[in-house]
Amino acid sequence: MNLTESLLQALKARGATEIFGIPGDFALPLFREIERSALLPLYTLSHEPGVGFAADAAARARGGLGVAAVTYGAGAFNLVNAVAGAYAERVPLVVLSGAPAAHEASSGYLLHHQVKTLDSQWRLFEELTVDRARLDDPGLAPERMARVLDAALTRSRPVYLEIPRDMPGRPCDAVPRTPPFVPDADRLAACADELLARLSAAERPVLMVGVEVRRYGLESSVAELARRLAIPVVTSFMGRGLLAHAEVPLVGTYIGLAGDPAVSEQVEHSDGLLLLGVIVSDTNFAVSSRRIDLRKAIQVFDGDVVMGHHVYHQLPIAALIDALLARAAPVGSGAPVCTPAAMPFAVAPAPAAAAVTPQDIAAAVNALLREHGPMPLASDVGDCLFAAMDIEHTTLVAPGYYATMGYGVPAGLGVQVATGLRPIVLVGDGAFQMTGWELGNATRCGADPIVLVFNNASWEMLRTFEPDVRFNDLSHWDFASMAGGMGGDGYVVRTTAELAQALATAHATRGRFQLLDIRLAPGVLSPTLERFVKAVKRLSMPD
Ligand code: S1T
Numbered sequence: 001m002n003l004t005e006s007l008l009q010a011l012k013a014r015g016a017t018e019i020f021g022i023p024g025d026f027a028l029p030l031f032r033e034i035e036r037s038a039l040l041p042l043y044t045l046s047h048e049p050g051v052g053f054a055a056d057a058a059a060r061a062r063g064g065l066g067v068a069a070v071t072y073g074a075g076a077f078n079l080v081n082a083v084a085g086a087y088a089e090r091v092p093l094v095v096l097s098g099a100p101a102a103h104e105a106s107s108g109y110l111l112h113h114q115v116k117t118l119d120s121q122w123r124l125f126e127e128l129t130v131d132r133a134r135l136d137d138p139g140l141a142p143e144r145m146a147r148v149l150d151a152a153l154t155r156s157r158p159v160y161l162e163i164p165r166d167m168p169g170r171p172c173d174a175v176p177r178t179p180p181f182v183p184d185a186d187r188l189a190a191c192a193d194e195l196l197a198r199l200s201a202a203e204r205p206v207l208m209v210g211v212e213v214r215r216y217g218l219e220s221s222v223a224e225l226a227r228r229l230a231i232p233v234v235t236s237f238m239g240r241g242l243l244a245h246a247e248v249p250l251v252g253t254y255i256g257l258a259g260d261p262a263v264s265e266q267v268e269h270s271d272g273l274l275l276l277g278v279i280v281s282d283t284n285f286a287v288s289s290r291r292i293d294l295r296k297a298i299q300v301f302d303g304d305v306v307m308g309h310h311v312y313h314q315l316p317i318a319a320l321i322d323a324l325l326a327r328a329a330p331v332g333s334g335a336p337v338c339t340p341a342a343m344p345f346a347v348a349p350a351p352a353a354a355a356v357t358p359q360d361i362a363a364a365v366n367a368l369l370r371e372h373g374p375m376p377l378a379s380d381v382g383d384c385l386f387a388a389m390d391i392e393h394t395t396l397v398a399p400g401y402y403a404t405m406g407y408g409v410p411a412g413l414g415v416q417v418a419t420g421l422r423p424i425v426l427v428g429d430g431a432f433q434m435t436g437w438e439l440g441n442a443t444r445c446g447a448d449p450i451v452l453v454f455n456n457a458s459w460e461m462l463r464t465f466e467p468d469v470r471f472n473d474l475s476h477w478d479f480a481s482m483a484g485g486m487g488g489d490g491y492v493v494r495t496t497a498e499l500a501q502a503l504a505t506a507h508a509t510r511g512r513f514q515l516l517d518i519r520l521a522p523g524v525l526s527p528t529l530e531r532f533v534k535a536v537k538r539l540s541m542p543d
């Protein structure tokens with residue numbers, strides 16, 4: 001076995017099912033061995049940001065590792081923003097980068113793709129990952145790969161492996177599995193007992209579930225815990241879509257003043273708020289009508305549990321949930337089971353000839369999901385992500401915290417390649433201009449997403465904060481006419497009747513991506529974005 005085969009077997013053993021990448025001369029030997037070994041399928045895309053977003057979404061949607069392979073220098077630096085987003089949003093993304101061979105590194109020449117020094121890239125990726133290793137010694141490579149790949153899974157964050165181009169074919173042993181971490185039993189018991197005692201003492205306990213529940217594959221055990229605790233359950237903004245199809249007392253998504261007032265009231269007036277795997281960030285909490293007193297909350301995140309002035313360290317969330325399940329008895333009064341289907345989502349569209357609004361798009365998608373069953377969503381940043389809050393709870397991958405544009409279309413490809421499920425992609429015209437062109441690779445990837453472009457000829461979300469400037473104006477791009485040239489079908493949509501028709505045709509058409517170029521009037525926002533902007537302006541006004 002050679003070093004590449006050892007690496008690919010280790011990646012597969014940790015949940016990877018494909019590699020997304022773009023080669024370069026420093027990575028050609030690695031890509032040749034990946035293709036020759038056929039241990040993991042390789043999907044090449046057109047630009048490294050798309051490679052990173054697709055690999056990120058594959059990890060989110062499928063669980064396990066996502067893998068992005070790039071060349072040294074130009075390729076790896078192009079990947080930085082996607083890896084940063086994966087770090088911020090707790091995604092176990094593995095970066096494989098080619099690198100100069102030992103004899104090249106010691107040649108004394110400045111090498112092409114080199115920046116300040118040959119180590120510049122190595123040092124930069126330290127800021128974006130929880131572990132990294134250079135595979136420049138086949139004897140040490142198996143242990144290094146095991147340590148780094150297991151760190152990606154246990155910390156649910158990106159890692160970096162640098163592979164000099166004289167290494168991929170070198171003989172190498174198999175990568176060992178490292179024994180799972182076993183938390184201190186007494187600490188775990190004390191923590192679980194105190195946590196349940198606090199919930200029992202609360203008059204209005206609420207459970208909020210966040211991204212770690214999905215990243216560590218805990219949805220079913222958390223659903224069981226929710227049922228046993230019998231308390232209301234909400235998702236964070238980033239946790240949207242969690243427990244979507246579980247029989248739990250799910251009352252909605254918490255987005256403060258921008259969201260459902262009933263949900264906000266329950267969360268903000270709770271005297272026992274259990275934050276399970278929630279990133280306590282501005283996008284999750286900043287638009288609270290009243291600042292939630294986190295000192296009264298119970299925070300379970302990144303291996304720590306914080307209750308009041310007590311902090312329990314090194315307690316993996318999965319172990320804690322098992323300990324709670326072993327003890328859980330109902331602490332709530334049996335909150336009403338409000339399955340997502342019963343959620344008050346707009347379905348009845350506006351009059352047929354009416355100009356389409358973002359809310360009409362959400363209503364049309366809800367009608368489609370009701371008729372044909374659930375489909376995963378991949379959303380970009382912009383009003384499309386806010387409109388997604390009016391779409392029924394279903395699996396959603398989106399950069400809800402790091403908030404980078406360009407994520408939606410590549411993420412849709414990543415979701416379908418990794419899960420086989422056809423996604424609906426929500427993307428604004430500005431974000432489409434960044435990475436929408438990856439649709440040209442959809443057929444070669446065996447993907448046929450349905451892409452809804454919110455085409456308002458504007459960076460509209462920014463305009464809501466700066467209405468009197470012109471720099472957010474975009475020219476009008478005719479995306480529908482471009483679809484054919486990339487191997488898909490395009491539809492211009494102006495009215496709700498055209499929207500319903502185009503969506504039905506798109507859903508019935510397989511094997512080619514479907515692009516709905518939905519023409520929105522500038523200034524027409526989703527209800528959630530309107531509330532969000534009002535809330536931010538209100539909270540930023542001096543008292
Ligand atoms: N560049 C990148 C890579 N990510 C960003 N989030 C931004 C810039 C800033 C930014 C937003 S929202 C937004 C920009 C430029 C406009 C999005 O325009 P479009 O995709 O057309 O969607 P819509 O018209 O619905 O707003 C966030 C706030 O940082």
Ligand code: MG
Nearest residue numbers: 428429430458
């Ligand atoms: Mg726009």
